[in-house]
Amino acid sequence: MKRGSVHAIVGENGAGKSTLMKILYGMYRPDSGEIFIDGEPITLSSPAVAIELGIGMVHQHFQLADNFTVLENVVLGSEPTKGGRLDFALARQRIGDLGRQYGLEVDPDALVEDLGVGDRQRVEILKVLYRGATTIILDEPTAVLVPQEVDELFGALLELKQQGLSIIFISHKLDEVRRVADDITVIRRGTTVATVKPADVNSRQLAELMVGSELPTPETRESTVTDVDVLVVKGLTLHDSVGRDLLTDISLAVHSGEVVGIAGVEGNGQAELVEAIMGMRTPTAGEIHLGSDDITTWSTRQRREAGVAYIPEDRTRHGLLQDSPLWENRMLGHQTQPPNARGILLDRKGAKADTQRIVDEFDVRTPSIDVLASALSGGNQQKLIVGREMSGDPRLLIASHPTRGVDVGAQSDIWDHLRAARAAGLAVLLISADLDELIGLSDAIVVMLRGELVATADPATVTPEQLGSAMTGAGGAGA
Amino acid sequence: MIGRFSIRGVALSVAAPLLAIVFALTVTSLVLLATGNAPLGAFSTMLAQLEKPRIQVNILNSATTYYLSAIAVAIGFRMKLFNIGVDGQYRLAAMLAAAVGGAIALPPVFHVATIILVAMFVGALWAGIAAVLKVTRGISEVISTIMLNFIATGIVAYLLAPGRLAVEITGSNNIGTKVIPESGRVPGLPIIPGTPNLVFGMIIMAIIVGVGYWFVINRTRFGFDLRATGASETAAVASGVNVKKMIIVTMLLSGAVAGLVGMPQLLGDSYTYGLDFPTGLGFTGIAIALLGRNNPIGIAFGALLWSFLDNTSNSLEFDNVPKQTVLIMQGVIVLSVVIAYELVRRYRIRMVASDVGRQLDAELVTTAAQGGSA
Numbered sequence: 103m104k105r106g107s108v109h110a111i112v113g114e115n116g117a118g119k120s121t122l123m124k125i126l127y128g129m130y131r132p133d134s135g136e137i138f139i140d141g142e143p144i145t146l147s148s149p150a151v152a153i154e155l156g157i158g159m160v161h162q163h164f165q166l167a168d169n170f171t172v173l174e175n176v177v178l179g180s181e182p183t184k185g186g187r188l189d190f191a192l193a194r195q196r197i198g199d200l201g202r203q204y205g206l207e208v209d210p211d212a213l214v215e216d217l218g219v220g221d222r223q224r225v226e227i228l229k230v231l232y233r234g235a236t237t238i239i240l241d242e243p244t245a246v247l248v249p250q251e252v253d254e255l256f257g258a259l260l261e262l263k264q265q266g267l268s269i270i271f272i273s274h275k276l277d278e279v280r281r282v283a284d285d286i287t288v289i290r291r292g293t294t295v296a297t298v299k300p301a302d303v304n305s306r307q308l309a310e311l312m313v314g315s316e317l318p319t320p321e322t323r324e325s326t327v328t329d330v331d332v333l334v335v336k337g338l339t340l341h342d343s344v345g346r347d348l349l350t351d352i353s354l355a356v357h358s359g360e361v362v363g364i365a366g367v368e369g370n371g372q373a374e375l376v377e378a379i380m381g382m383r384t385p386t387a388g389e390i391h392l393g394s395d396d397i398t399t400w401s402t403r404q405r406r407e408a409g410v411a412y413i414p415e416d417r418t419r420h421g422l423l424q425d426s427p428l429w430e431n432r433m434l435g436h437q438t439q440p441p442n443a444r445g446i447l448l449d450r451k452g453a454k455a456d457t458q459r460i461v462d463e464f465d466v467r468t469p470s471i472d473v474l475a476s477a478l479s480g481g482n483q484q485k486l487i488v489g490r491e492m493s494g495d496p497r498l499l500i501a502s503h504p505t506r507g508v509d510v511g512a513q514s515d516i517w518d519h520l521r522a523a524r525a526a527g528l529a530v531l532l533i534s535a536d537l538d539e540l541i542g543l544s545d546a547i548v549v550m551l552r553g554e555l556v557a558t559a560d561p562a563t564v565t566p567e568q569l570g571s572a573m574t575g576a577g578g579a580g581a
Numbered sequence: 582m583i584g585r586f587s588i589r590g591v592a593l594s595v596a597a598p599l600l601a602i603v604f605a606l607t608v609t610s611l612v613l614l615a616t617g618n619a620p621l622g623a624f625s626t627m628l629a630q631l632e633k634p635r636i637q638v639n640i641l642n643s644a645t646t647y648y649l650s651a652i653a654v655a656i657g658f659r660m661k662l663f664n665i666g667v668d669g670q671y672r673l674a675a676m677l678a679a680a681v682g683g684a685i686a687l688p689p690v691f692h693v694a695t696i697i698l699v700a701m702f703v704g705a706l707w708a709g710i711a712a713v714l715k716v717t718r719g720i721s722e723v724i725s726t727i728m729l730n731f732i733a734t735g736i737v738a739y740l741l742a743p744g745r746l747a748v749e750i751t752g753s754n755n756i757g758t759k760v761i762p763e764s765g766r767v768p769g770l771p772i773i774p775g776t777p778n779l780v781f782g783m784i785i786m787a788i789i790v791g792v793g794y795w796f797v798i799n800r801t802r803f804g805f806d807l808r809a810t811g812a813s814e815t816a817a818v819a820s821g822v823n824v825k826k827m828i829i830v831t832m833l834l835s836g837a838v839a840g841l842v843g844m845p846q847l848l849g850d851s852y853t854y855g856l857d858f859p860t861g862l863g864f865t866g867i868a869i870a871l872l873g874r875n876n877p878i879g880i881a882f883g884a885l886l887w888s889f890l891d892n893t894s895n896s897l898e899f900d901n902v903p904k905q906t907v908l909i910m911q912g913v914i915v916l917s918v919v920i921a922y923e924l925v926r927r928y929r930i931r932m933v934a935s936d937v938g939r940q941l942d943a944e945l946v947t948t949a950a951q952g953g954s955a
Contacts, residue, residue: 382819420815423809426812437809477930477933
C-alpha cells in the first residue's frame with residue numbers, strides 16, 4: 103500500500119483479516135512471507151517493535167481506562183517525563199497540536215467515561231498518533247458509530263491521509279469501504295482474492311467477491327404474526343443507583359410469530375431493557391409477562407427455563423466462556439435443561455452430541471467441539487450462540503445485535519434461522535444497529551430514545567433515513 | 582485430530598509443573614552455592630530420608646492435612662473467590678470441635694461423626710461471615726477473611742484458658758481442651774511396615790473429599806455454575822446463575838472443608854486442642870492449591886511434595902545446611918508454578934487457535950477441489 107492512502111481490507115469472518123492485522127501489529131509471527139516498510143524487509147516481533155516502526159492500531163473494542171482523562175489515556179504507556187516526574191504540560195501541548203493538525207479535537211481533561219463513542223474513538227486515534235504512528239490500522243471502526251459519527255470519522259481519516267499517513271481500514275460494511283478507501287483488498291479463507299479500486303466495483307460485486315456467492319437480503323416473506331401474546335411489558339421503569347431514569351414507562355407486546363424491532367442509537371436504554379426482560383436488572387416499576395405468567399419477579403434462570411432465549415449484545419462478556427470448550431459453552435444458559443443436565447448432574451454426553459448437532463446445522467466452522475471458544479472467529483462464535491439459543495424450542499427470543507461483527511455469509515444464515523423460527527411461532531424482540539436488518543426482519547418497529555419508546559414505524563414503508571432521524575429525536579417516523 | 586489435541590494437552594499440562602520444579606531446583610541450587618553448600622549433597626540427603634518408614638508416615642500424615650486445606654482453598658479459587666481465611670476457620674473449628682468432643686460421651690462412630698460435623702459447621706459459619714459481608718455490603722472476601730483470621734486467633738486464645746474450655750494437660754505445662762475419649766478417636770492405619778507409627782485414618786476422609794470435590798465441580802450443575810462464575814461472572818449472570826447465592830454456598834462449602842483441616846491431627850494424634858496445635862496450615866493450603874492448579878490430583882501431588890520438603894528439612898542440618906533452605910525452595914516452587922502455568926496456558930491458546938485456522942484451511946482446500954471437479 104502507498105503512503106498517504108486509505109487501504110481497506112474486507113472479508114468474511116474467519117477469512118483472516120484479524121489475523122493479518124495481528125501479524126502487522128506484531129502480536130503473531132508469520133510462518134512464512136515477508137513484510138516491507140518503505141522497501142525494507144522488517145520483522146515484527148512484538149507490538150513494541152510495531153509501534154517503533156510507526157504502526158499503530160485502533161482496536162475494535164476500545165482499550166481505554168474509563169476513570170482516566172483523555173490526556174492520561176493518550177500518554178498511558180509512553181508518559182513524558184521531566185526529571186522523573188510526569189510532564190503533562192508537554193503532553194497537553196502535543197495533544198492539542200495533533201488534534202488541530204488532524205481535526206481530532208477532544209477536551210484533554212474530560213474523563214473518558216463521560217465521552218460518547220465517537221469521541222472515545224478519536225482518543226484511540228490520538229493515542230496512536232501520539233506514539234508517532236505513520237500507519238494506522240483501524241479494526242472495524244464504524245461498528246459502534248451512528249451515521250453522523252461515521253461521517254466525522256471519515257472526515258478525520260481524509261485529513262490524516264492528506265497529511266501523508268497511511269491507513270489500513272478493516273470493515274464488513276461495504277458501502278463505507280467504498281466511500282473511504284483508495285484501494286480495497288478482498289481476502290477470503292486466508293488468501294487475497296482481489297485488489298480493486300472502489301470506482302470499479304459496486305457493493306454487491308464486492309460482497310460477492312467476499313463470500314464467493316450471492317448476496318442475502320434480510321427480507322421476511324409473508325407475515326406469520328398471530329394474536330397470541332408472548333411477551334408483554336407494561337409500564338416498565340428502571341432507575342439507576344442515583345435514581346435517574348434509565349427506562350421510562352416502557353410498554354410493548356410481542357406476539358407469537360412476530361418480530362418486534364427496537365431502533366435506537368446505542369446507549370438509549372436498549373441494553374437496560376434487555377437486561378430487565380432477562381431478569382438481570384430489577385425494574386423500579388412495571389410488569390413483565392411471559393404468556394400467562396407474570397415473570398416480573400422471576401430470576402434469570404426461571405425465565406430461561408420458561409423458554410426465553412437470549413442472544414446477548416456482547417458475546418465475549420455475556421455469551422461465552424472463552425476458555426471453555428465449545429460443548430461447555432453449549433450448556434451455558436441452559437445448564438439446567440436437557441440435553442445438558444439430568445437432575446442435578448450434568449449430561450456431558452448429551453451436551454456433546456447436541457453441540458455437534460449445532461455445529462453441523464449452523465455451520466460453525468471448527469475442527470472439533472473440544473476446542474476452546476476463544477479459538478473460533480467472531481462469526482463462528484456467534485453462530486454457536488444462535489444455535490444454542492434456538493435449541494430447545496424457545497417461546498421468546500431476545501436478540502441483541504444478532505449479526506454484529508458477523509460476515510455476510512453467516513449473517514444470511516442467522517437471518518434464515520430467525521425467519522424459520524418465526525414461522526414456527528417464535529416471538530422475537532430484535533435490537534439492532536443495522537437499520538436494514540431491522541427493517542428487513544421486523545413485523546413492527548419501535549424507536550427508543552433516552553430510555554423511552556418515542557415512536558413506532560411500519561417496516562413495510564419506513565426508510566432507514568426516516569428511522570435514523572426518529573432515533574436522534576429529529577422527527578417522527580410516521581407514527 | 583482430537584487424539585492429537587489431547588496428547589499434546591497432556592504433554593502441555595505435564596510440562597508446566599516440570600518446568601517449575603526444574604526452575605525451582607536451579608534457583609535453590611544457586612542459593613545453596615551462594616551460601617557455600619553443595620546442592621547435590623543437600624538434595625540427596627533429603628531424598629535419602631524417603632527410605633525411612635517413619636519419614637514416610639510423617640509425609641503421608643502432613644500431606645493429608647495439607648490436602649484438605651488446599652481443597653478448601655481450591656473450592657473458592659474455582660470461582661475466583663479467595664478464601665484466605667482457611668487458617669482461622671480450621672483453628673476455630675478444631676478448637677470448638679475438640680471441646681465438644683471432650684465434653685460428650687457417645688458410641689464410637691457417632692462420637693467421631695459429631696466432632697467432624699461440629700468442625701465443618703464452625704468452619705462454614707466462620708467463612709459464611711465473609712460471604713454475607715461480600716454479598717450484602719460488597720466487602721472483598723480477601724480483606725474480610727484475613728481479618729477474621731485474627732479474630733479467630735483472639736477467640737481461640739480467649740476460650741483456651743483454664744476455667745473456660747481448657748484444662749491442664751497432665752505431664753506437661755501445656756493446656757488444652759479436655760482430652761477426647763477413645764470413642765471419639767480415629768484409629769491409625771498400619772499401612773507402612775517397619776515403624777510403629779501409624780498413618781492417620783483421616784487420610785480416607787481426605788480421599789473422599791478429593792473425589793467429592795472432583796465430582797461436584799466437574800459433574801454437577803452446581804459445579805458448572807461455580808466454574809462459569811469463575812470463568813466469566815458476566816456470562817454466568819446472563820446464563821441465569823445467581824452469583825450472590827453462589828458466593829454464599831461456595832464460601833460455606835470452602836469453610837466446611839476448612840473445618841476438616843485440623844481433624845487428622847485432632848482425631849488421630851493429639852486428641853486435644855492445645856497451645857501447640859499446628860497453625861498456619863491455611864496458608865500452606867493456598868500455596869498447594871496454586872501448585873496443584875485446583876485439580877484434585879494435582880493438589881495431591883502438591884501436598885505430597887510440600888510434605889516431603891517439610892519432613893525432610895531437618896535432615897539438612899546434618900550437612901550443616903540451614904533447614905530454612907526448604908522455605909526458599911517452597912516459595913520458589915509456588916512462584917515458578919504460577920508463572921510456568923501462565924506461559925503454558927498462553928502457548929496452548931495460541932497453538933489451538935493456529936490449529937483451528939490450519940485445519941479450516943485444509944478443509945477449504947479439499948472442498949474447493951471437490952467443488953472444482955464437480
